[in-house]
Amino acid sequence: MHDTLEAFAIQLIDLSHPEPDGSRRLIPERELCARLDVSRGALRERLSQLEYIGVLSRRQGHGTYLQAPGPDVIRTYFTTMRALGFLDSTEIAEAREMLETVVAVQAARRATAADAERLRALVDEMVACTAAGDHDAATEADLAFHAGLFRIVDNPVFTMVHTGLAYALQQAMHERRARAIAAETPDADGRTETDTIHYPVVDAIAANDPDAARDAIRRHFEIHSLITLDTAEEAPA
Structure with missing residues (x-):
């Protein structure tokens, strides 16, 4: 997993699927951990950072998505x-x-x-x-x-x-x-x-x-x- 948050976000884009609204749906956490070779704790910490700045959202019952951040x-x-x-x-x-x-x-x-x-x-x-x-x-x-x-x-x-x-x-x-x-x-x-x-x-x-x-x-x-x-x-x- 890359050191910078920006590089990590780009990695996630490559491991996600496009949605009609322009967002991208992430693959399940277990698969992300395996593909990125990181622990679930480390992954979740980075995901929380992206969520905090508005780049990531969790939609209950649907999954986790990357999206364009607001201001x-x-x-x-x-x-x-x-x-x-x-x-x-x-x-x-x-x-x-x-x-x-x-x-x-x-x-x-x-x-x-x-x-x-x-x-x-x-x-x-x-x-x-x-x-x-x-x-x-x-x-x-x-x-x-x-x-x-x-x-x-x-x-x-x-x-x-x-x-x-x-x-x-x-x-x-x-x-x-x-x-x-x-x-x-x-x-x-x-x-x-x-x-x-x-x-x-x-x-x-x-x-x-x-x-x-x-x-x-x-x-x-x-x-x-x-x-x-x-x-x-x-x-x-």
Whole structure:
């Protein structure tokens, strides 16, 4: 049996049978022990490790299966890193900006008219909720907007990282958005730039214009950073 958990998982894939849902059913433990030349105790310890990270599931009465893991492990990693002080809101925001710049460009290349309309509806919801003073709902619409970009791109790697970051990102977004709203003066229609800066992103995606999408998402982050930076500098006074 290989030393690394990754190599062990690959060994198990070779000793399993494909299922229609994409998972793979393992052969019985007795056969696994014989094929891998390990004790049942050692095998079960490794299987438990894979189960813990979501790669393996035991279905009562059916058997043991290898499956694609969910984002729980990555989410736990980022959440714990933040709680321990090894990751702060600034670093999360920086990573988010770099990642979403790439994602916005790809979304512009792949988006349908329906995708763009869903994004526009979320910006409309942001605007309406902020004007009504429902900032929690506005933040949820904001988070849904950015998650929508990843949904359009539909790349498992980006989706996994974004979903894993979701909890830490949600906390950071609430903090930054609260500072931005506090710093801004709404226009005559009660709209804030924190919300309306999303419209150019939608327009670029609706036009399937990657360059405009890149410029719009960068402008979105620049405006948001300027607003929150000004608020942070004024706070001590």
